[in-house]
Amino acid sequence: MYSVFKDFSTFKRNKMELKDKLLSSYVAFENRVDTNSDVHEIRSQALENFEELGFPTRKLEAWKYTSLNTVLKQDYSLFPNTERAIELVDVKQYFIHEIDSYKVVFIDGKYSSFLSQTTHEHYDVCLMSSALSNAKYKPVIDKYFNKIAKQDNLTSLNTAFAVEGAYIHIPKNTEVKKPIQIINFTTGSEAATMVQPRNLVVVGENAHVQIIERHQSLTSNAVLTNVVTEIFADKAANIDYYKIQDDEITASLVDNSYIEQQSNSVVSVHTFSFGGNITRNNLNFYQKGEHIDSILKGITIIEGKQHVDHHTLVHHIEPNCESHQDYKGIYDERSTGVFNGKVIVEKEAQKTNAYQQNNNVLVSDKATINAKPQLEIFADDVKCSHGCTIGQLDEDALFYMQQRGIPQKEGRALLMFAFANTVLESVRIPEVKQRITKLIANKLNVNIGFDL
Amino acid sequence: MLKIENLNAEIDGKAILKGLNLEVNPGEVHAIMGPNGAGKSTMANVIAGKEEYEVTAGTIELNGEDISELAPEERAHNGVFLSFQYPVEIPGVSVTNFIKTAINESRKAQGLEEMPAKDMLKKIREKSELLEIDRKFLGRSLNEGFSGGEKKRNEIFQMAMLEPKLAILDETDSGLDIDALRIVANGVNKLKSKDNAVIVITHYQRLLDYIVPDFVHVLHDGKIVKTGDASLALELEAKGYDWIKQELV
Known part of the structure; x- marks a missing residue:
């Protein structure tokens, strides 16, 4: 006689790895977009990149101190369907509502015309989806879309699924009269939501714009945001950009920003990281002209088990340029901070002035900061300084x-x-x-x- | 007002105060003198509530209430002010905003509303004039890059703003030139009333020419070993401390 054993393990539903889920959902994604376009060529190529590279692990030098493992274990809904209505009164606090501004607002990755205020007068403050599909914008998209974004793991993943985000195009000699707020809400209509906004900001010669960006979860359901923003500053352009990160403890954010500057332009990015679950900022500046100023500043204040990782890069390519970095961090309880500031000064980039300052206060003896300045200097007539302090309160x-x-x-x-x-x-x-x-x-x- | 009985205090296991007794009444000025290492600054810090010092015996009463278990800010709210021998630099906080915060936190503790901005400004103007402090100075970061004299003058300015019941001046005269000394002493004298009291800790008789004490105490090895009137300070200046030590034997 044989006793009958059932192998219960075959009944256990194997939860699909997020990478496989993303790859297998691509067909469904392609049903929703115009696959017969130049942009989709770029997307398909990016998907191949991601398929090859996968998600970053701590084996990669750039991810040594930040592990996405627990974040990636969630069973994310990739295309949240139910668009939940949001009342302005519920979300007003997340806007800088004291000022008149243009607003480009998304809810669960979809444009909310109700909460937004866009424009096409004098300049375009509108949607990536229309810029990608409307022939009128094709020259700009052809020239700028995915041109400075790195072909790395998470940026490639974003590019593969790029369909929506803010599209901002300011022609030359134009001053945008009021700031632009880009806000991405997630409503938690699904148990776990992954969103991948894709922003493009093109600022013409001698034009001026101020932008505020925020990603905000409205429930305690898990959220993973993998955002890519490409910013182009033409000659003498001035861009003043603020990132406000103060999210739910269940929301993680990977922010990939790429900024290309031409001669005499000034671009300043302030990043305020007040928490979430895991926050990773990849902020990359490429100086493609002379007399450029790049300003990178940040305040990080976190507690609990929150984790904030700032990876900055300033690539000095041409002579007579400056960069100024000032990052302050305050870490309480068991929180962890990472600051990895890389400055590359090419041989041609003589008379570069590059300053980097990173000061940290550990309020609790259980908090950790991993600070790593990386200076690669190939020119001989430069002023580069970096200072890093870790201390307690006096x-x-x-x-x-x-x-x-x-x-x-x-x-x-x-x-x-x-x-x-x-x-x-x-x-x-x-x-x-x-x-x-x-x-x-x-x-x-x-x-x-x-x-x- | 202040009644210290048999006060014993130590730091890192080392006994500094060994049975100190002191009584200060409203309207009085007491000078504490004594050689280096006698425990003068320790006494000041223990009254103010610095946590590194452990009180192992004795009591500190302020207006009949034992304050030895209170947090430093609670003692401040009860009217204790310590002019520091070495005022701490606080980069990023201006003198004006520091004093505003200090006043409003004290008022909050007493259940009062914040002081109206107009009144605050008026008071700041009055008191800074009293101590001949330049307005520009008030916008600078607290004590950062101040000269020794500026730091001490700023301490007395804060005292004038906070109007304490008991002010302890810990070597406020050190590092002051004669003009600054006169300004500081003049400030202290103007703030003196029948309701408040001052303890002046000093090495030198010089300051006592300007702030005339009612009592002079000699602190030696953690306790007060001799008390007299203003003339004792002159005697100490002339003869040093050795004769007192010998008297003790």
Whole structure:
């Protein structure tokens, strides 16, 4: 007699790896887009790249300190279908609503005309989907789309599925009168959602624009955002860009930004990382002319098990250019920070001035910061400096403040705010500065004005 | 106002104060003198509540309430002010905003509303004039890059703003030239009233020419070993401390 054993393991549903899921869903994706286009050629090529490279692992030098393993285990819905209605009153707090602005808003990856305010007058502040499909925009798309984005793992993945995002084109000698806010909401209509916005910003000669970008989850359901933004600054253009990252603990973000600058242009990017689950910022500057200024600044304040990783690159290719980096980090509890700042100065890039500063405060002895400046200098007549500090709050300063009647919690907050304040000084939109100040006060759990 | 009885305190296991007694009444000025290492600064820090010091015995009463278990800010809210021997530099926080925060946090602790901006400005103007402080100075980061004299003057400016009941001046005269000393002493004298008290810790008689003490105490090896009037300071200046040590034997 044989006893009958059933092999239950065959009944266990094998959850598909996210990579396989993405690859196998590509056919469905292709049903929704125009496959007979130049752009789709680019997408298909990118998919091949991703298929070959896969998701980054800690074996890669660039991902040594950041593991996506737990994030990738979620069973993400790739094309969330149900578009949930959002009332303005529920999300107003995520806008810098004190100012008049253009708004390009997406909900679960889909454009929300209700929450947006776009324009085609004088300049284009509109949608990537229409720019990709409308013949009128083809020359710009042909010239700029996916031209500076790296052909690496996550950027390729974004390119493969690129269909929606903000499209901003400012012709030369034009000043955009009010800031542009790009906001991506996820509603959590699915248990887990993956979104991949794709933004393109082309700013003509001597044109000027200010942009605020935010990714915001509205529930505690898991979210993975893999965003790619390409920014082109033509001669003497001025771009002032702010990234506000203050998301739910279940939301992870990989932000891949690529910026190409021509002569005499100034591009400044401020990144405010106040948490989420895992936040990875890949911020890349390529200087393709002379007398360029690139400004990279950031404030990171996190706690719990939050993780923020800043990977910056400034590639000095031509002579007489500058770059200024100033990143401040405050880490509490078991949070982890990474700062990897790479500066490459090519042989031709004489008279380069490159400054990099990265200062960190570990509030808790369980918090970690991995700081790694990387300078590769091939020119001989340059000024390059980098400074990195890791410290605790000054106990003597704290006692001094307490002696004057400022309680310990408020004293700590004041010290931390003062520490981070050098980054806020260069914020040129007062309402953004106010908002960030308020977010910092919230983050530090104090109710003081910080009007230092 | 202040009543210290049998105060014993140590730092890192090392006993510094060994049975200190001191009583200060409203309206009085007390000078604490004594050789280096006698425990003068420790006394000031222990009264202010610095946590590194451990009180192993004795009591510190302020207006009848034992304050020895209170946090430093609570003592400040009760009217204790310490002018630091070495004021700490706080980059990124201006003098004005520091003092605003200090005043409003104290008011908050007392259940009061924040001081209206107009009143605050008026008070800042008054007190900075009293101490001959330039307006530009108030916009600078607290103590950052200040000269020794500027730091001390800034301490007394904060004292003027906070109007404490008990002010402890820890070697406020060190590093001051004669003009600055006069300005600082003048400031302290103007703030003196029948309701508040001042403890002046100093090495030198010089400051006591300007801030005339009612009592002079000699602190030696963690306790007060001799008390007299202003003339004791002159005697110490002339003869040094050795004769007191010998008297003790």
